Amino acid sequence: MTAPLRASARYLLLSVAALAAILPLLWTLSTSFKTQVQTQTYPPAIIPGHPTLSNYTGLFAAGGGFVSSALTSVAVAAAATVLVLCVAFPCAYALVRMRPHGRRALILVIMLAQTVPAIVFVIPLYSLSLKVGLYDTTVLLVLVYAGFLTPFATILLTAFVRRLPVEVEEAALVDGASRAKLLLRVVLPMMRGGLATAAIFAALYAWNEFLIPVILAGDFTRPLTIFVASFVTQKTIEWGPLTAAVSLILLPVVVVVLSLQRHLVTGLTAGSIKG
Numbered sequence: 001m002t003a004p005l006r007a008s009a010r011y012l013l014l015s016v017a018a019l020a021a022i023l024p025l026l027w028t029l030s031t032s033f034k035t036q037v038q039t040q041t042y043p044p045a046i047i048p049g050h051p052t053l054s055n056y057t058g059l060f061a062a063g064g065g066f067v068s069s070a071l072t073s074v075a076v077a078a079a080a081t082v083l084v085l086c087v088a089f090p091c092a093y094a095l096v097r098m099r100p101h102g103r104r105a106l107i108l109v110i111m112l113a114q115t116v117p118a119i120v121f122v123i124p125l126y127s128l129s130l131k132v133g134l135y136d137t138t139v140l141l142v143l144v145y146a147g148f149l150t151p152f153a154t155i156l157l158t159a160f161v162r163r164l165p166v167e168v169e170e171a172a173l174v175d176g177a178s179r180a181k182l183l184l185r186v187v188l189p190m191m192r193g194g195l196a197t198a199a200i201f202a203a204l205y206a207w208n209e210f211l212i213p214v215i216l217a218g219d220f221t222r223p224l225t226i227f228v229a230s231f232v233t234q235k236t237i238e239w240g241p242l243t244a245a246v247s248l249i250l251l252p253v254v255v256v257v258l259s260l261q262r263h264l265v266t267g268l269t270a271g272s273i274k275g
Helices: 003-031 054-059 066-098 103-113 119-132 138-163 166-174 179-190 192-208 211-216 224-229 239-259 261-269
Strands: none
Touching: 003 239, 054 239, 066 103, 066 138, 066 179, 066 192, 066 224, 066 239, 103 138, 119 138, 119 211, 138 192, 138 211, 166 179, 179 192, 192 239, 211 224, 224 239, 239 261
């Protein structure tokens, strides 16, 4: 096969894969502009004949709960991301630069922690939260999200710390900088790319998480993922409002991924060449 044919076959394969990935999103967006009757017609129409905005306006109606759920999701995702970075950054730096005793074993334990399913911890956390009075609070969700995300962020940031030039840190220490000043004024500015990558992954996880809040959240701290599930009942599925809510939830995710995809790729490939 000649080079032009190989290139054409490659682009055709990539186009088919991109279409397969985008088609569910386009179908969701199309359904969000249909009435309940139109969503149940057969054969289904790809483009609604009489599009309506009632599904979107209904979400923002008084007492709908979408706005309060959105505010909860934003607050929890932002707070959990900040907490993760505040813990994972110094931990990653200490593991790489200070090389504590048992460092390899500690890194192995952190990596193994990622393989344990969340459901193993969520049920005991539910019982504990009831006893200490934290059930159905944003504080609980922030702490649990941070607990699950910190090991991953720590391992991710260690790859970025290894890339930093040691000579710059040594020069700062020779000039009399303390370890705290070294972290804040020297290492932190050089770690902006790594911190941005870890923040993106943490924020997306907290924004999309469903299993944890479905058990640990109640009526007062219901995030958007739980709000969407309320459209699925025993009698029917309200496809219009459901897909409208999903479209609005996906919007910030798509914007973040498209605008910051360079950081995402960097995070996925960090440490792949030099361990």
